[in-house]
Amino acid sequence: MQKQTDSTEKQADKPIKTDSVEPVQKEGDKCTCESDKACKLCEEKTAQVEEYKMKYLRAIADYQNFERRIQDQRVEWTKNANKSLMLKLLTFLDDLERAEVFLSDKNLAHVKSTFYKLLKNEGLEEIEVLNMEYDPNTAEVINMEEGKEDNIVIAVLRKGYTFNGQILRAAQVTVSKKS
Amino acid sequence: MAKIIGIDLGTTNSCVAVMEGGSPKVIHSTEGRNVIPSIVDPIKNIVGDVAKRQMVLNSKSTVYSVKRLVGRKLSDPSVQTDMKWLPYTVKAGKNDMAVVEVQGRQFSPQEISAKILAKIKADAEKYLGDTVTQAVITVPAYFDDAQRQATKQAGEIAGLEVVRIINEPTAAALAYGLDKKNTHTIAVYDLGGGTFDISILELDLDAQSGVYKVKSTNGDTHLGGDDFDKVIIDYLADEFKKENNVDLRKDPQALQRLRDSAEKAKIELSSSMESEVNLPFITQGKEGPLHLVMKLTRAKLESLVGDLIEKSLEPVKKCLSDAKLSVSDINEVVMVGGMTRMPKVIEVVKTFFGKDPNRSVNPDEVVAVGAAIQAGVIAGDVGGKDILLVDVTPLTLGVETLGSVSTPLSRETRQFQQGKRRYFPQLRTIKHL
Numbered sequence: 001m002q003k004q005t006d007s008t009e010k011q012a013d014k015p016i017k018t019d020s021v022e023p024v025q026k027e028g029d030k031c032t033c034e035s036d037k038a039c040k041l042c043e044e045k046t047a048q049v050e051e052y053k054m055k056y057l058r059a060i061a062d063y064q065n066f067e068r069r070i071q072d073q074r075v076e077w078t079k080n081a082n083k084s085l086m087l088k089l090l091t092f093l094d095d096l097e098r099a100e101v102f103l104s105d106k107n108l109a110h111v112k113s114t115f116y117k118l119l120k121n122e123g124l125e126e127i128e129v130l131n132m133e134y135d136p137n138t139a140e141v142i143n144m145e146e147g148k149e150d151n152i153v154i155a156v157l158r159k160g161y162t163f164n165g166q167i168l169r170a171a172q173v174t175v176s177k178k179s
Numbered sequence: 180m181a182k183i184i185g186i187d188l189g190t191t192n193s194c195v196a197v198m199e200g201g202s203p204k205v206i207h208s209t210e211g212r213n214v215i216p217s218i219v220d221p222i223k224n225i226v227g228d229v230a231k232r233q234m235v236l237n238s239k240s241t242v243y244s245v246k247r248l249v250g251r252k253l254s255d256p257s258v259q260t261d262m263k264w265l266p267y268t269v270k271a272g273k274n275d276m277a278v279v280e281v282q283g284r285q286f287s288p289q290e291i292s293a294k295i296l297a298k299i300k301a302d303a304e305k306y307l308g309d310t311v312t313q314a315v316i317t318v319p320a321y322f323d324d325a326q327r328q329a330t331k332q333a334g335e336i337a338g339l340e341v342v343r344i345i346n347e348p349t350a351a352a353l354a355y356g357l358d359k360k361n362t363h364t365i366a367v368y369d370l371g372g373g374t375f376d377i378s379i380l381e382l383d384l385d386a387q388s389g390v391y392k393v394k395s396t397n398g399d400t401h402l403g404g405d406d407f408d409k410v411i412i413d414y415l416a417d418e419f420k421k422e423n424n425v426d427l428r429k430d431p432q433a434l435q436r437l438r439d440s441a442e443k444a445k446i447e448l449s450s451s452m453e454s455e456v457n458l459p460f461i462t463q464g465k466e467g468p469l470h471l472v473m474k475l476t477r478a479k480l481e482s483l484v485g486d487l488i489e490k491s492l493e494p495v496k497k498c499l500s501d502a503k504l505s506v507s508d509i510n511e512v513v514m515v516g517g518m519t520r521m522p523k524v525i526e527v528v529k530t531f532f533g534k535d536p537n538r539s540v541n542p543d544e545v546v547a548v549g550a551a552i553q554a555g556v557i558a559g560d561v562g563g564k565d566i567l568l569v570d571v572t573p574l575t576l577g578v579e580t581l582g583s584v585s586t587p588l589s590r591e592t593r594q595f596q597q598g599k600r601r602y603f604p605q606l607r608t609i610k611h612l
Binding site: 054058059065099134139140151174 | 199200201210225229230231232233234235236306307308309431432435459460463467468559560
């Protein structure tokens with residue numbers, strides 16, 4: 001029974017190529033129709049069967065691709081189930097960051113740091129961009145200011161983060177332009 | 180057999196869909212979004228969201244809204260108008276055709292569009308796990324032959340055989356299956372990110388059934404969601420200035436936060452009556468940090484944007500007049516573009532046409548969905564006029580009668596046959612045999 005299951009699974013894994021389908025009626029097959037009218041009907045039905053067979057095989061191929069995609073997506077969904085919640089929590093983290101700038105309070109800094117550690121344990125990671133060469137994959141330019149060099153991030157207006165290794169939110173930055 | 184994809188190559192955003200299992204499915208980009216910004220940096224060869232992020236830094240070399248230039252000469256009045264506000268250089272190329280010049284290199288609009296199509300192709304191939312070589316691409320109904328040829332050329336440069344170019348309003352009609360209902364006259368109201376288009380379509384009785392011809396088209400090339408956002412930003416900034424004597428629009432960081440919040444509030448107010456705009460530590464005042472906390476109601480939003488929505492009705496009236504039709508001649512209205520989610524827009528359109536518009540399909544995706552359906556018809560995945568087999572059961576339905584005798588009512592893979600009768604003395608229905 002195990003063998004049967006294995007071979008069935010192996011067959012299911014193989015993608016069905018709809019290009020290499022054997023025709024229903026092969027060349028050289030003798031026509032056994034009784035009349036021309038019957039022959040014409042036979043040809044029409046054969047063509048119809050070919051069409052349905054192609055559609056059926058295409059549907060099977062679609063389904064196999066769909067199954068494979070769902071498998072991959074399931075892994076992604078599990079990994080990123082908290083993605084939208086994380087995005088919402090980032091707005092609170094942003095407010096704590098801004099409060100820290102304006103208030104310079106040690107206790108507030110401690111609360112912010114504890115909150116960030118909690119999120120980090122769930123897969124959040126800050127993207128380091130400050131004083132580095134600007135990379136559009138990780139940051140969005142909001143403003144430009146004169147500087148000694150071109151294209152260096154001189155201020156981070158809003159931090160960017162990855163979640164489980166993927167970009168969750170790009171940073172918003174000020175970039176230098178040589179005068 | 181490889182799939183044919185359907186592409187909505189938009190002015191602001193592009194979208195791609197494909198037929199799968201008899202239904203259209205929108206393909207998400209590698210960035211996880213259902214649309215790709217139609218923005219290209221041809222020197223760095225970056226496209227979409229990544230190109231958008233560096234627009235402010237490289238305004239002269241980041242090309243957007245290139246659709247406004249495709250297939251047009253430099254002397255074209257609309258090109259001359261657009262050149263006044265486009266930050267990148269537009270020059271005359273071969274035969275006076277408009278070309279983009281970036282860092283001394285010239286790119287035709289087809290080459291720029293090709294980079295967007297190449298990204299779409301790559302994302303589609305990743306999703307499907309197979310090579311994609313063919314596509315159906317949509318264009319505005321007002322595109323002339325030169326513009327259509329240029330769009331086809333863009334596809335070819337990107338490595339796609341463009342099997343069909345179809346009109347955007349026609350694609351929207353296909354997405355709602357209006358061709359199957361033989362709906363005679365359709366108005367397509369398309370309010371997107373940067374442009375507004377209105378088209379009147381009529382069923383072409385001379386051609387194959389389900390084909391629509393464009394009777395008339397009109398619009399406003401500078402009316403869209405961005406204008407609505409600006410009105411909200413100005414309102415929030417003006418209210419804040421009244422209270423705190425600080426203009427947030429002068430601070431780039433504050434302005435960006437305002438912009439993000441305005442768009443967020445606009446979207447929220449499509450499903451809620453009220454939205455709170457809460458921006459702590461928005462700027463520094465004389466006595467310390469300042470915060471922006473305001474409630475924006477749907478009624479207030481509607482009063483702010485009412486003029487913009489009314490502005491869209493002028494081209495609609497002109498379009499009807501050009502088609503020599505009245506409002507009562509319109510059988511169906513189709514909504515396209517993200518801004519058509521706004522309840523006030525829906526209400527104004529409903530009041531004007533006197534009927535509920537079709538809006539069940541995601542308005543950001545509806546054109547791509549229609550293109551995918553057309554692609555499916557060409558590929559043979561969808562029978563042109565045939566109904567998709569959505570009502571087929573793979574099971575045999577039957578009834579168990581006394582003595583455990585099963586009597587099939589419907590054999591497998593047949594359509595449900597409604598109204599079939601068979602009499603039994605006593606019966607207990609079962610799911611399947």
